[in-house]
Amino acid sequence: MKKRVFSAMRPTGPLHLGHMAGALSNFVKLQQDEQYDCFYSLADWHALMSNYAESAETGEYCYTALLDWLAVGLDPEKSPIFVQSHVPQHAELALALGMITPLGWLYRNPTYKEQIDNIKNKDLSTYAFLGYPVLMAADILLYRASLVPVGEDQSAHLELSRETVRRFNNFFGEGLLVEPQPLFTATPKVPGIDGRKMSKSYGNALQISESAESMWQKLRGMVTDPARIKRTDPGNPDICPVWDLHKVFNPDDEEKKEIAEGCRTAGIGCVDCKKRLNAHIQEMMAPVRERRARYEGNRKLLDDILTDGARRAEAVARETMGSIYPAMGLLVNPAR
Numbered sequence: 001m002k003k004r005v006f007s008a009m010r011p012t013g014p015l016h017l018g019h020m021a022g023a024l025s026n027f028v029k030l031q032q033d034e035q036y037d038c039f040y041s042l043a044d045w046h047a048l049m050s051n052y053a054e055s056a057e058t059g060e061y062c063y064t065a066l067l068d069w070l071a072v073g074l075d076p077e078k079s080p081i082f083v084q085s086h087v088p089q090h091a092e093l094a095l096a097l098g099m100i101t102p103l104g105w106l107y108r109n110p111t112y113k114e115q116i117d118n119i120k121n122k123d124l125s126t127y128a129f130l131g132y133p134v135l136m137a138a139d140i141l142l143y144r145a146s147l148v149p150v151g152e153d154q155s156a157h158l159e160l161s162r163e164t165v166r167r168f169n170n171f172f173g174e175g176l177l178v179e180p181q182p183l184f185t186a187t188p189k190v191p192g193i194d195g196r197k198m199s200k201s202y203g204n205a206l207q208i209s210e211s212a213e214s215m216w217q218k219l220r221g222m223v224t225d226p227a228r229i230k231r232t233d234p235g236n237p238d239i240c241p242v243w244d245l246h247k248v249f250n251p252d253d254e255e256k257k258e259i260a261e262g263c264r265t266a267g268i269g270c271v272d273c274k275k276r277l278n279a280h281i282q283e284m285m286a287p288v289r290e291r292r293a294r295y296e297g298n299r300k301l302l303d304d305i306l307t308d309g310a311r312r313a314e315a316v317a318r319e320t321m322g323s324i325y326p327a328m329g330l331l332v333n334p335a336r
Contacts, residue, residue, distance in 0.1 A: 005030055005183065006145035008041040008084065011061035012051060015068040016205035017281075018190035018198035021248050026149055026185045028073045038079040039143050039313060042066065045084050045091070045135060049128045050119075066302055068208045071292035082309035084139065089317035094138035096324055098131060100167050105160060106130050137161040142317050144178045151187035158182055172327040188248045191241035193222045209292065212282050219278050224270045225263070235263045235270075242273055250280045 007027060009015075015024070030036050042062045048055055062083050074081060084090050106112065107130070116124055128135075140148055140161055148158055158180055165177045191197065192204025199205060206215055222242050225235035237243035237260045250256055259276065262268030295301060318336070325332045 002035060002037040003147055004143055004145045005036045005038045005147045005149065006041070006140050006143050006180075007038070007149050008043040008046070008139055009065060010047040011042045011044055011058060011065040012047050013061055013200050014064055014205075014207045014209050016198055016200065016207045017249070018192075018205065019068075020072055020208055021190050022151075022187045023149075024069065024072045024074070027069070030149065030183075031075060031079050036147075039145070039316075040069070040074065040079055040081045040309075041084045041087075041139065041313070042082070043084045043139065046132065049126070049132050049135075050115075050122060050124060052126070052128075053122070062306075063299070063302055064209075066306065067292060067295055070295050070305075071208060071288045073288075073291065076305045076309060080309040080312040081305060082313045083306055086306065086310035087142075087314045087317050089142055089314065089321050090135070090138055092321060093142050093317075093324065094131075094135040096328060097134050097138055097141075097164055097168060099328075100171055101131075101134050101164060105163065106133060109133055109160065111157065133157075133160045134164070137164045140180045141165065141177045142320050143313070144316075144320060145180055146178055147183040148180050149183045149185045152184055155182040155184070172324075176323060176327055189244060190248055191244045193218050193241075195223050195241040206281075208285075208288065212285070212289075215281065215285075216278050219274050219281070220271070222274065224273075228263075228266075228270060231269045232266050234266045237263045242270070242277060245281075246273075246277050249284060250277060252280070 007023075009019070009023065027038070027040060031038050042065055044058050044062055047058050047061070051058065066081065069081065070076070112130065112132075136157070137160065140158075141164075150158065162179045165179045169176050189197075192199065192202055193206070194202065194204045196202055196204060206218055210218075219242075224242055225237070225240045227233060228235040240263070243260065243263070246256055246259060250259075255276065259268060259273055263273065322332065
């Protein structure tokens with residue numbers, strides 16, 4: 001049997017090249033691998049956990065993210081692509097798991113502590129934000145997914161899901177839920193135009209939906225090695241964010257060697273280095289923009305993709321909940 005994979009992203013705005021390199025390109029590879037059966041969700045409930053006070057755009061952001069997913073090559077014929085809230089069993093299983101999840105597990109969650117300490121412009125002291133790992137576990141467990149693609153630094157996030165499975169199965173029956181395992185994937189460092197990690201919130205991102213002209217203007221203004229004040233000054237590529245982008249998006253190893261050496265000897269200027277990077281990025285983005293154009297402006301087609309994805313996802317979700325309800329001693333609704 002194929003190994004089932006589940007992954008999701010929060011729709012909170014346009015996606016950028018960091019998302020493309022770190023997650024979406026891997027989504028496409030997994031989808032094309034015959035040994036995997038993939039489910040991909042736009043996690044709008046999760047988006048509301050931190051953006052509940054600015055929720056008006058959440059629905060539109062689902063379309064924005066869907067367009068970005070389709071543009072980079074995700075195929076809705078191969079894998080269900082759906083909005084989390086369109087499959088009501090996500091919320092149902094989260095409630096069921098919440099019955100047995102100790103509060104201590106949630107308060108000890110390092111991500112919860114970190115975000116409460118660092119995000120001061122939002123009130124995150126809510127029931128939903130504390131309990132987001134329960135919903136995250138439900139997202140995965142609902143499809144009996146055995147694998148979840150993560151970077152090595154994110155593997156701890158799955159441990160609560162596994163602990164929840166063990167505790168739930170101990171109460172209600174072995175084998176009811178499947179313990180998910182991490183599917184480790186490379187997560188390259190993708191800096192933004194200011195040298196910090198590329199992020200929507202920093203305003204330093206190269207967006208998937210951006211035009212070639214806009215992207216070049218951003219690349220042209222990128223910070224480089226501060227020691228290279230003049231064209232004749234030698235530089236150090238190891239501290240230059242433009243070089244970091246070359247490492248991710250320039251597939252020509254010989255050219256990269258030439259650029260690194262040229263930087264150290266002042267044989268190449270920063271503008272020329274950026275032009276070469278831009279050429280590779282634009283070559284990569286040409287088919288992405290072409291695919292996006294097929295879907296952009298056709299809201300009915302996007303709705304049809306999400307409707308079909310939710311239908312296929314819910315067929316699996318119903319099977320899972322059909323086992324969960326009687327195991328917990330609840331009556332199964334005969335109307336469903």
